[in-house]
Amino acid sequence: SVTATKYENVLLEENGGIATLTINRPKSMNALNSDTLTEIGQALDDVKANADKIKILVITGAGEKAFVAGADISQMKDMNPIEASNLSKLAHNSFGKIENLPQFTIAAVNGYCLGGGLELAASCDIRIASEKAKFGQPETTLGIVPGFGGTQRLTRLVGRGKAKEMIATGSMVDSAEAYRVGIAEEVVAPEELMNKVNEIASTIMKNGLIAVSMAKYVIDRAADLPLDLAIDFETQMWSQTFATEDQTEGMAAFLEKRHPSFPGK
Numbered sequence: 001s002v003t004a005t006k007y008e009n010v011l012l013e014e015n016g017g018i019a020t021l022t023i024n025r026p027k028s029m030n031a032l033n034s035d036t037l038t039e040i041g042q043a044l045d046d047v048k049a050n051a052d053k054i055k056i057l058v059i060t061g062a063g064e065k066a067f068v069a070g071a072d073i074s075q076m077k078d079m080n081p082i083e084a085s086n087l088s089k090l091a092h093n094s095f096g097k098i099e100n101l102p103q104f105t106i107a108a109v110n111g112y113c114l115g116g117g118l119e120l121a122a123s124c125d126i127r128i129a130s131e132k133a134k135f136g137q138p139e140t141t142l143g144i145v146p147g148f149g150g151t152q153r154l155t156r157l158v159g160r161g162k163a164k165e166m167i168a169t170g171s172m173v174d175s176a177e178a179y180r181v182g183i184a185e186e187v188v189a190p191e192e193l194m195n196k197v198n199e200i201a202s203t204i205m206k207n208g209l210i211a212v213s214m215a216k217y218v219i220d221r222a223a224d225l226p227l228d229l230a231i232d233f234e235t236q237m238w239s240q241t242f243a244t245e246d247q248t249e250g251m252a253a254f255l256e257k258r259h260p261s262f263p264g265k
């Protein structure tokens with residue numbers, strides 16, 4: 001089974017092709033210490049290695065209150081710049097693995113999503129939020145800048161002005177505001193969060209998953225290229241999908257007026 005019990009700070013479970021990675025330190029609001037960041041990276045390696053079973057990855061936080069309330073302040077308190085650099089690189093290594101997974105990833109934001117938590121959520125392909133979720137980059141309230149990607153991934157989500165406002169004030173925004181500015185793609189009642197996430201995951205899983213994976217790849221890889229190169233990249237990806245059985249099946253099913261059954265190859 002993919003379900004792994006070897007982790008102390010995260011849970012990795014799989015059910016019907018959907019894996020859920022739960023950051024599991026509810027007593028400290030699921031704060032990310034170095035062990036947790038390491039385990040996130042290991043769990044992501046597990047998810048990648050089990051791509052035959054796992055089609056979608058959901059990332060969430062344990063307990064009622066928090067998705068992840070940031071990097072662990074008690075661990076960071078006495079760090080020197082070299083230790084800080086190492087922690088940042090550890091986080092970048094783990095969060096980069098999310099973007100590099102072939103599987104589509106969904107952050108199920110169930111509560112406080114702050115600092116390293118927002119940086120984790122921003123590394124996922126989409127974010128679905130509970131009405132109770134609160135988002136922020138409070139680093140400047142601690143005298144530091146965001147260090148797990150916040151100055152870059154948040155800026156790419158919301159633009160420079162909103163990112164600078166959030167980072168300079170350190171203030172939290174509620175889920176309605178997060179939806180308005182493009183941090184969250186959907187907002188639902190807390191008790192509906194996992195149903196909504198599963199519904200989206202199930203919809204994606206009915207599609208050609210090679211195409212989903214390629215779309216994720218080309219969107220992320222080409223987003224910062226000049227448009228002519230980016231378009232060229234898209235043409236490369238698009239034409240490659242015509243080598244898949246999924247394309248043959250998808251188009252045949254449409255013309256035969258039936259639901260496709262994608263072989264995933």
Ligand code: CAA
Nearest residue numbers: 028029031069070071072073074112115116138146147148
């Ligand atoms: N690190 C370590 N411990 C944390 C934590 C964090 N980021 N966030 C919460 N906790 C701990 C609290 O210290 C507290 O522990 P004790 O029970 O031992 O006192 C426990 O979790 C519960 O927290 P609160 O009592 O504070 O709960 P609350 O409901 O009153 O407030 C909160 C919740 C608003 C999320 C508040 O805990 C908070 O502001 N947390 C810190 C948020 C923050 O500044 N995050 C950014 C960290 S910096 C960062 O992430 C750097 C980076 O760029 C990577």
